[in-house]
Structures are given as structure tokens and as C-alpha cells.
């Protein structure tokens with residue numbers, strides 16, 4: 001759900017790309033993104049795309065042709081990272097687990113010590129399964145092996161801890177349409193000083209021009225060298241999305257998502273649903289993924305919820321298609337009242 005303040009902000013006049021007002025909004029967005037990502041990285045800015053563009057930028061800049069790219073895969077979006085790595089002609093190696101599981105420190109270390117990759121990637125909040133992996137089990141072993149770490153924070157940012165610096169993530173990317181409650185179209189990305197030095201030393205040019213981070217970064221710094229034309233309404237929305245989070249307080253926002261998410265799971269279990277992720281500590285708070293009771297057809301249930309109540313719930317992706325329900329309760333939707341409305345609707349519709 002787009003926050004009402006983001007909607008309102010999008011009606012402001014569209015300025016030129018070097019207008020001082022626009023530049024001030026841009027600088028405040030960069031500061032706000034550092035807060036929600038938990039980083040001091042100066043190289044933190046939004047790029048013009050949905051979350052997949054952030055993924056392509058991270059991989060296109062840091063995964064070179066022929067280099068070894070190790071991906072922790074236990075869901076659809078981690079698979080997408082591996083596929084992108086292949087398209088960028090890397091030597092992709094996967095550490096696979098059942099979808100919905102998370103990786104232990106021992107599993108991560110054994111894989112990284114064996115493979116000795118140049119770059120390691122994982123998904124912090126795997127939206128296809130509802131599993132949350134902070135990354136702490138992965139980053140130390142990756143750094144010991146001299147690898148850079150890319151984290152997909154598309155679903156975690158703004159709703160759950162990313163804590164980029166303390167977890168040890170080198171490159172994090174996200175999106176505007178989930179934890180920030182804005183329309184899709186801007187993908188925040190942040191790069192650690194260590195990763196930026198690596199990029200500065202990179203001799204060959206990345207295959208991608210549009211997502212060349214060295215070129216894009218120049219627009220966000222004096223003298224704001226033109227790279228692409230940004231869309232001011234999307235920036236205005238993100239500016240407000242971040243302001244709403246700052247006013248609520250990031251940890252209060254996390255707590256709200258956690259409380260509502262846990263309540264939702266408890267009540268759904270009473271109705272006969274089963275969480276896909278077994279351990280409660282491994283679950284995403286604002287994306288509840290459940291298997292329906294045996295007698296319930298998930299597609300028909302989703303249709304009934306949409307047609308009768310205007311509630312949109314997602315189904316499964318990839319090998320979980322037709323098997324699960326994915327219920328997003330993010331930003332303004334994450335309240336006790338909204339959860340009660342949803343649970344009433346589900347109880348009637350099953």
C-alpha cells in the first residue's frame with residue numbers, strides 16, 4: 001500500500017534535474033536511505049529501476065566475466081541472482097537448500113571455504129518463501145575468503161533490520177514499493193568503501209552502461225554530472241516514505257511489523273494454515289507465507305478475497321506456485337485493525 005503522504009507528494013511540480021530544490025530532496029533521500037539500511041556508506045543512492053534493476057546493478061558491477069560467483073539459494077529470488085550471474089558470464093556456484101530454509105554458519109563456512117569465490121550473494125528476506133536470513137552466518141566466512149558480499153534487501157529494508165554495516169554487507173540493494181510504501185521505480189543501492197575501492201580499481205568496463213555505478217555515482221556528488229534523467233515524482237514519494245519512517249522511529253516500525261506479523265501467524269494457525277518457515281525466528285515479519293488447510297484451494301481463496309473484500313494476496317512463485325499464500329502486511333497495512341479485517345475475511349472465505 002502506498003503511504004498517503006507519498007501519494008500527496010507526487011503532485012508537486014516536476015523540477016529540472018539540477019534545481020536546488022530537487023538536489024536538496026536527493027541529498028535528504030541519501031541520508032534517509034543510510035538510516036534504513038544501517039550504514040555510513042557515502043555511496044548510497046537510488047537508481048532508476050524496480051528491485052531487479054538493483055540486482056542487475058550489483059551483479060553487473062561486481063561480478064566480472066569468468067569470476068566465481070557463489071549464491072546461497074533457497075528461493076525464487078536467489079535463483080534470479082544466480083541466473084543474472086550466468087548472464088554476466090560468471091562461473092556461478094550454488095549452495096542449495098530446501099525453499100523456506102536458512103543457512104547456518106557451518107554450512108556457509110564449509111561452502112565458502114570449498115569454493116573460494118570472488119563474490120558471495122544471498123537474499124536477506126526471501127519473498128518467495130517468507131524466510132529471513134540476516135546474513136551474519138555468511139559474511140565473516142566470505143570476508144575471510146577475500147570475497148565481496150552482495151545482499152538482496154528488496155523486502156527487508158524499511159520493515160525489518162538490514163543493518164548493513166554491522167552484518168558486514170558490501171553491496172545492498174532494495175526497492176521503493178515494499179518497506180518504504182512508495183510506488184515501484186527507484187532501487188536504493190549502497191556500496192561499502194571496500195567494495196567501492198574494488199570497483200575503482202576494476203580495469204574492464206561492466207557490460208551495463210545504464211547501471212554503471214561509477215557513472216551513476218557522479219550525479220549524486222558535486223558537480224552532479226548528468227547520467228540519466230531522474231523522475232522527480234518518484235523521488236518526492238521516496239522522500240516522504242523515508243520521512244514517515246523517521247517520524248515513527250525505525251525500531252518502532254520494526255516492532256510494529258513484528259507484533260502484527262506474529263499475531264497473524266498465530267491466528268492463521270488456529271484456522272488450519274501452516275507456516276512454510278518452521279522456526280518463528282527465521283520468518284519475515286511483514287510477509288506471512290502459509291500453506292492452506294487441505295480442503296482449501298488457494299487460487300479460489302485468493303479470488304474470493306479479491307472479489308468480495310478487495311484484498312490482494314499473492315500465490316506461490318516457481319516450484320511453490322499453487323501451494324502457498326503470501327500475505328504482505330507492510331507499512332500502513334501493518335496494524336492490528338488491518339490484521340483483524342484480513343483474518344475475518346479469510347475465516348469467512350475458506
Ligand SMILES: Cc1ncc(COP(=O)(O)O)c(C=O)c1O
Nearest residue numbers: 050051052077125127154155175
Ligand atoms: C527478494 C526480492 N528480490 C528481488 C525482487 C525483484 O524486485 P522487482 O519486482 O521490484 O523488480 C523482489 C520482488 O518482489 C523480491 O521480493
